[in-house]
Amino acid sequence: MARRENSARRRGTPFRTSASRVLVVCCGQTEQAYPDGVKRLSEPVTVKAVVEVGSPEQLVRHAVKPRQNDRDGFDEYWCVVDVDEFDIDAAVAAAEVAGISLAVSNPCFEVWLTLHFADCTAGIASPKAAADKLRKHMPGYAKGTLDFAALAGTVQKAVERAKALKAGNPSTDVWRLAEVLLQH
Template sequence: MARRENTPRRRRTPSRTSASRVLAVCCGQTERAYLDGLKRLSKPVTLRSVVKVGSPAQLVRHAVKLREKDRDGFDEYWCVVDVDDFDIDEAVAVAVATGISLAVSNPCFEVWLILHFADCTAGIASPMAAAEKLRRHLPRYSKGVLDFALFAERVDKAVARAKALGPGNPSSDMWRLVEVVRKH
């Protein structure tokens, strides 16, 4: 039997960083279903989504209240909002003043979903028009019901397309939240 050298063993320092915890307040079930699917793709991140119906500014204020009551220690607080017919400037001002991050889609979240399938550069008149445009790629699309598996392999393309858009109609900042969730 061979004898082992008496060399000291060094413990390895852990190479994993602790998982981030992100809370996202969103305005509807479609957004929540997307975020729930995204968190399954991004294992080390804890992503919790909360639905709050209201204006973008109301969602930001709700996120602030959740942060004040937070005992779980979320690292980041986000609001996923649509422009629709809202004055987004108020939400932006409240978010900046309170340190809440925004993922704004103009005119609506469906723009982000469309970007998974195609470029979207022409203005979109309404959320209904955006849903119709999305149905060209997903004929069975229905607001509030979302199968994330249809989007999972296309997230990188959506991020690239959204980054190329810039502000205005159409646009979506969802890529920023996606990158936060996937960076780990």
């Protein structure tokens, strides 16, 4: 009896039924919880979100390792990073060379989360100020935790609001990752 894998190859169809595998390297637990939540909305996408501590450039270097080895067969590699006090230019350059996609939030990821509830166009002085702004909409919010269920129905609205933002503070590219995860 022929193995299923071989017969699938002869028909020209892939053996794996998953539409896409996405590796997301995140700078924190909150950032990790978001793609984990989105993957529940978008079958058959497979998302592996991992947390690495370090600068945006260090996160890109971490994402490059599995891409070079390609052991897990990911189709896309992403890094979710905050500007905070970092120089993002080095991370952007490293990601471009390595073929890693960046989802940058300025000043931090909480801008993206706030966009699920309201426009966010005024400059934000610090990550603490961004978290305070988010708590107006999610009173129980604490860094490192995320109740994705409170956001699930508003992802498309957040995408629209994020696309309307100009570069600078506040801004976020997380909408690009959200679209990738939802379209697969």
